[in-house]
Amino acid sequence: MSKQKTSNFSRRGFLKASSLASGGMLIGFNLFTACKPKAEMPIDISKLNFADFNAFIKIAENGMVTIFSPNPEIGQGVKTSMPMLIAEELNVEWKNVVVEQGGLDTENYTRQVAGGSQSIRFGWEALRQTGATARQMLVNAAAARWNVDAKECTAKDGVITNAAGETLGYGDVVKEAALLEVPENIELKEPKDFTIIGTDATNVDIDKIVTGQPLFGLDYKEDGMVYASVLRPPAFGQILESFDATEAKKIQGVLDVITIGEKARKLLNSEDPAWSVKLCSSDKVVVIASSTWAAMKGKKAIKAVWKIDTPLENSENHNKELLSLLDGKKFKTMRSDGDVKKAFAQADKIVEKTYESPFLPHNCMEPMNFFASVNEDKVRLVGPIQTPEALATSVSTLLDRKLEDISVEMTRMGGGFGRRLYGDFAMEVAEISDVIRKPVKMISSREDDMTTGVYRPAIKYRIKASIKNGEITGYQLKEAAVNGNMYGLIPNFFPAGAIENYQVDVASLKSNITTGAWRAPYTNFLSYAEQSFLDELAEVLEKDPVQMRLDLLQKVKGTKDEKIKYSPERLEGVINLAVEKSGYRTPKEGVYQGFCSYYCHNTHVAEVADVVMENNQPVVKRVTVAVDCGIVVNPLGAINQIEGGVVDGVGHAMYGDFSFKEGEPDRNNYGAYRLIRMNEAPKVDTYFVKNDLSPTGLGEPTLPPAGAAVSIAITKATGNRIYKQPFIDNMAPKEIIG
Amino acid sequence: MATFNLSINGKSHAVEADADTPLLWALRDHLEMVGTKFGCGIGQCGACTIHIDGNATRSCLLPISSLEGKEITTIEGLSTDGSHPVQQAWKEVDVPQCGYCQAGQIMTASAFLETNPKPTEEEIKVAMNGNICRCSAYNRIQKAVAIASEKIG
Numbered sequence: 085m086s087k088q089k090t091s092n093f094s095r096r097g098f099l100k101a102s103s104l105a106s107g108g109m110l111i112g113f114n115l116f117t118a119c120k121p122k123a124e125m126p127i128d129i130s131k132l133n134f135a136d137f138n139a140f141i142k143i144a145e146n147g148m149v150t151i152f153s154p155n156p157e158i159g160q161g162v163k164t165s166m167p168m169l170i171a172e173e174l175n176v177e178w179k180n181v182v183v184e185q186g187g188l189d190t191e192n193y194t195r196q197v198a199g200g201s202q203s204i205r206f207g208w209e210a211l212r213q214t215g216a217t218a219r220q221m222l223v224n225a226a227a228a229r230w231n232v233d234a235k236e237c238t239a240k241d242g243v244i245t246n247a248a249g250e251t252l253g254y255g256d257v258v259k260e261a262a263l264l265e266v267p268e269n270i271e272l273k274e275p276k277d278f279t280i281i282g283t284d285a286t287n288v289d290i291d292k293i294v295t296g297q298p299l300f301g302l303d304y305k306e307d308g309m310v311y312a313s314v315l316r317p318p319a320f321g322q323i324l325e326s327f328d329a330t331e332a333k334k335i336q337g338v339l340d341v342i343t344i345g346e347k348a349r350k351l352l353n354s355e356d357p358a359w360s361v362k363l364c365s366s367d368k369v370v371v372i373a374s375s376t377w378a379a380m381k382g383k384k385a386i387k388a389v390w391k392i393d394t395p396l397e398n399s400e401n402h403n404k405e406l407l408s409l410l411d412g413k414k415f416k417t418m419r420s421d422g423d424v425k426k427a428f429a430q431a432d433k434i435v436e437k438t439y440e441s442p443f444l445p446h447n448c449m450e451p452m453n454f455f456a457s458v459n460e461d462k463v464r465l466v467g468p469i470q471t472p473e474a475l476a477t478s479v480s481t482l483l484d485r486k487l488e489d490i491s492v493e494m495t496r497m498g499g500g501f502g503r504r505l506y507g508d509f510a511m512e513v514a515e516i517s518d519v520i521r522k523p524v525k526m527i528s529s530r531e532d533d534m535t536t537g538v539y540r541p542a543i544k545y546r547i548k549a550s551i552k553n554g555e556i557t558g559y560q561l562k563e564a565a566v567n568g569n570m571y572g573l574i575p576n577f578f579p580a581g582a583i584e585n586y587q588v589d590v591a592s593l594k595s596n597i598t599t600g601a602w603r604a605p606y607t608n609f610l611s612y613a614e615q616s617f618l619d620e621l622a623e624v625l626e627k628d629p630v631q632m633r634l635d636l637l638q639k640v641k642g643t644k645d646e647k648i649k650y651s652p653e654r655l656e657g658v659i660n661l662a663v664e665k666s667g668y669r670t671p672k673e674g675v676y677q678g679f680c681s682y683y684c685h686n687t688h689v690a691e692v693a694d695v696v697m698e699n700n701q702p703v704v705k706r707v708t709v710a711v712d713c714g715i716v717v718n719p720l721g722a723i724n725q726i727e728g729g730v731v732d733g734v735g736h737a738m739y740g741d742f743s744f745k746e747g748e749p750d751r752n753n754y755g756a757y758r759l760i761r762m763n764e765a766p767k768v769d770t771y772f773v774k775n776d777l778s779p780t781g782l783g784e785p786t787l788p789p790a791g792a793a794v795s796i797a798i799t800k801a802t803g804n805r806i807y808k809q810p811f812i813d814n815m816a817p818k819e820i821i822g
Numbered sequence: 823m824a825t826f827n828l829s830i831n832g833k834s835h836a837v838e839a840d841a842d843t844p845l846l847w848a849l850r851d852h853l854e855m856v857g858t859k860f861g862c863g864i865g866q867c868g869a870c871t872i873h874i875d876g877n878a879t880r881s882c883l884l885p886i887s888s889l890e891g892k893e894i895t896t897i898e899g900l901s902t903d904g905s906h907p908v909q910q911a912w913k914e915v916d917v918p919q920c921g922y923c924q925a926g927q928i929m930t931a932s933a934f935l936e937t938n939p940k941p942t943e944e945e946i947k948v949a950m951n952g953n954i955c956r957c958s959a960y961n962r963i964q965k966a967v968a969i970a971s972e973k974i975g
């Protein structure tokens with residue numbers, strides 16, 4: 085496999101330096117763009133201007149390195165792994181690096197998006213280049229002091245050494261270094277020389293997490309802050325007609341009852357308004373109180389009358405309509421190779437199956453919440469959000485305020501899974517604070533969170549394949565999904581490129597249920613459908629399912645198709661590793677193994693699930709995962725992500741169920757909504773394919789194959805194929821044994 | 823509103839609130855102790871777990887009026903510096919993903935190990951089953967409880 089080459093990537097003007105008034109050197113940098121020519125570097129550490137810079141590095145006179153990044157943490161470990169990239173090239177010891185969440189106490193900043201799986205991929209070059217440039221400035225300063233050529237000096241563990249063996253610590257030269265010109269295109273290390281990348285680093289917030297210190301949006305508090313609880317329409321399609329707040333106002337601690345929604349409605353006129361706008365544009369009743377509990381009680385005491393605006397939807401109808409879309413002709417073709425029609429017409433045998441999935445809520449452990457303080461000068465927003473820039477823009481329109489007046493500060497997030505890409509809850513609280521002109525925090529109850537959210541859309545796939553002379557000659561995938569369809573390169577994932585006649589068609593059903601990204605959008609269910617189908621095809625063809633995939637991959641090797649981004653060689657690598665480590669070729673009595681391999685979010689994964697029968701029920705005991713994500717920056721964090729993705733994938737495939745009756749969600753809390761728990765969580769064994777390729781993300785790619793591997797293992801255990809999620813309702817054994 | 827005297831982490835606190843206010847919200851809103859988390863409010867997820875006289879209890883369903891004379895321990899009081907064996911094990915294993923559920927997990931684990939310092943794998947699973955981790959860090963939670971048990975023993 086080819087070595088990744090040293091960077092030749094030009095980063096002109098992406099970094100600036102200053103000497104801090106309190107001592108030490110400060111470096112400000114931008115990840116993806118050059119710094120604005122006018123961007124001034126602060127000399128006061130409390131005045132970090134994240135509007136102009138993505139992040140700062142402070143090198144103190146005692147040699148300690150502090151990285152200030154406003155990049156939030158949603159649980160994917162990027163707050164730890166990204167600074168590791170800087171430290172690697174800066175040549176400092178990881179124990180002397182402190183990472184601080186920036187963004188607090190600043191006027192405003194932009195361009196910060198936490199898309200976990202992507203962060204490490206995009207930051208890989210830029211962050212190392214930043215560290216290398218800073219190191220070179222320090223080396224240059226030391227060389228100047230010694231009056232020697234910088235080339236004769238080396239830097240290691242925060243100490244610079246010259247040819248004569250003299251040494252200077254980074255802290256000794258920060259003053260001069262800060263004043264030097266910024267060197268460009270510094271050469272980066274070869275992977276074999278890494279000392280920090282590839283080593284285990286513990287989550288940088290670990291001490292605060294285990295001692296319960298304030299970190300999350302829900303923990304944020306300011307003097308004079310009040311609490312808000314929002315009564316939203318109980319059913320999608322309803323609007324507020326009237327309400328009676330008499331009882332609510334009698335509750336101790338309730339300060340006021342207001343309505344919001346009018347301002348957001350103005351935004352609806354824009355072309356194609358975002359879901360967040362749609363969610364916050366209906367009239368809502370808001371209870372303002374002196375405590376969360378009073379606000380929640382107040383909300384329960386509101387008597388509201390709702391009327392129907394658009395028809396109330398039922399999942400039963402969604403199901404019928406999605407199936408009739410699959411039966412119909414209203415498709416858009418996303419990829420077409422050869423002639424599937426002809427292949428089907430000439431086939432010896434046709435296999436066709438339909439796979440179905442429900443809506444799913446995100447259920448972030450920390451319910452949606454946000455803080456806002458709106459006054460004549462400023463609009464300050466603080467909380468857990470993945471898209472602060474978009475939020476600032478929409479609040480600017482919403483409240484008709486200049487963008488410069490708006491600041492968004494990010495807290496640590498108690499889970500994201502896609503939900504916190506949508507800023508509806510933050511827009512709501514901005515409108516609330518605009519009305520009451522007080523600092524206020526909106527807190528959703530779990531019921532609010534689960535029933536008035538954004539959902540993974542219900543989707544159905546129909547896959548049809550033709551077989552001729554023992555080979556797969558044609559393959560057609562049809563998708564019918566609520567509100568939108570698969571996008572980007574998904575139609576070009578495996579087995580695209582491996583089958584001569586191949587077609588992907590999509591159709592969409594419009595609904596007023598708000599839907600959106602959910603951990604590994606589309607592939608979270610598509611993987612199960614396709615991989616289960618391939619397993620069934622292997623059975624029909626009387627082929628070994630692993631060998632059948634390896635044979636198909638042979639046909640993709642050397643492809644000239646630019647849209648095929650998965651690598652057949654890398655998929656082969658993870659397949660062989662998973663097969664070897666799981667003992668797939670040497671099955672144990674009573675253990676049923678399901679195999680799946682998948683590529684998404686630039687990472688190649690293979691998984692084998694082990695299922696046993698206990699009390700005539702299939703139980704998932706273990707999942708063996710082989711991952712090729714290039715260089716593993718922080719194995720300790722990476723394995724955590726992988727284990728989480730697998731168990732989450734198993735959990736939602738087994739138990740995740742959510743539907744609508746008369747526009748209302750059929751469950752509203754963890755009592756009725758079943759999330760996987762410790763007892764049901766399989767043991768996850770993780771193995772990496774080792775190579776020197778650029779790192780790819782891990783937040784998402786291990787989730788999609790998990791459901792597929794489990795469904796195949798259950799099929800072996802029970803004799804029944806599963807065509808519907810959740811599996812728990814569809815996995816009864818063929819014959820009741822015993 | 824009335825005043826309730828609560829003994830939390832070895833100190834006495836006067837809380838002025840409605841009698842039905844759950845301890846969870848008294849801690850978070852009135853006493854500035856935000857380590858105890860809100861997850862479901864119906865006793866299903868364990869994010870709000872604290873100790874009452876040493877027993878792991880859900881604070882989201884516990885009115886403050888029922889707590890006078892009881893000794894309450896929250897995550898902030900488990901140790902002042904994160905040195906409790908369970909916290910140590912959590913750090914060693916690097917358990918958290920988003921971290922939101924972890925205070926509750928640690929409180930459940932620490933009370934459990936008091937009653938059963940040498941649990942089997944199966945006993946750990948049963949004891950921790952009431953605490954949801956939406957990030958599904960279950961493999962590591964289980965491992966950390968086992969390591970904490972060694973540290974205690």
Ligand code: FES
Nearest residue numbers: 861862865868882
């Ligand atoms: S918040 Fe108390 S159990 Fe969930």
Ligand code: FES
Nearest residue numbers: 920921955956957
């Ligand atoms: S670590 Fe995120 S919920 Fe447990």
